[in-house]
Amino acid sequence: MNVKRAIDITEKTFLVVIALFTVVAMLQEIALVIENRRVELKDLLLMFIYAEVLGMLAAFYSSHRIPITIPLFIAMTALSRLIILQGKEGDPSILLYESGAILMIAIACWVISKLRQEDDRELG
Template sequence: MHRLYTKFGLPVIGLFEHLILIIITLATLVAIGQEVWLMISNRHVALADLLLLFIYLEVLAMVAVYAAEGQLPVRMPIYIGIVALARYLILDMKAMDDWRVLAVSASALLLAATVVVIKVGQSYFSTESDNGRSAR
């Protein structure tokens, strides 16, 4: 049973994995195109637009790292979350009450602290198998 799974199951899973990565890449490229078209048609570029493009860029980088290495550094989605929270603050700060601004800011700070903890943990507690890989 184990040999059958190794012979047929893993390649099928790998195929689906690559297919989903292609779908994510295409969907992200379409979203980038739509955002650029919106900026061109509005003849205006706002900071929120640029932050959204950075989110898309991070998604593409995440797909590239996953495709190249077969694993995803946990910090990459956290970076996306930090940028998304910053964008949310920029877009809706005037409509938010003080507690919501504080909560969103604290969330971004907590995510940033999480990145630092992960980075320090990788530096101090890496195993021999991690030595060949660079920390992201």
């Protein structure tokens, strides 16, 4: 077995482990929501992050590459969840920094989509 094959097998194994852990974490979160008998926005955002991780893994398996926008969407969702978890008691300057980070990531997604459209026009 050559080195490239060993690396490919290791990579696929880790991706399967990540997928399994993501599903387990999602099931734990669902059990916690059922136990608390209450669904909050932070729970939904966390489940959305789990779904995005699974989507990223599915995209990798189908195209053998990860579209850059998926991790960016995950980052925006994670920052949004962080803002919600901090609540009103947090330092307002931290809220500004986190909101600014979300804005920068959103701008990066927009720029990437525009560049992709240009590439598609040039190829098409």
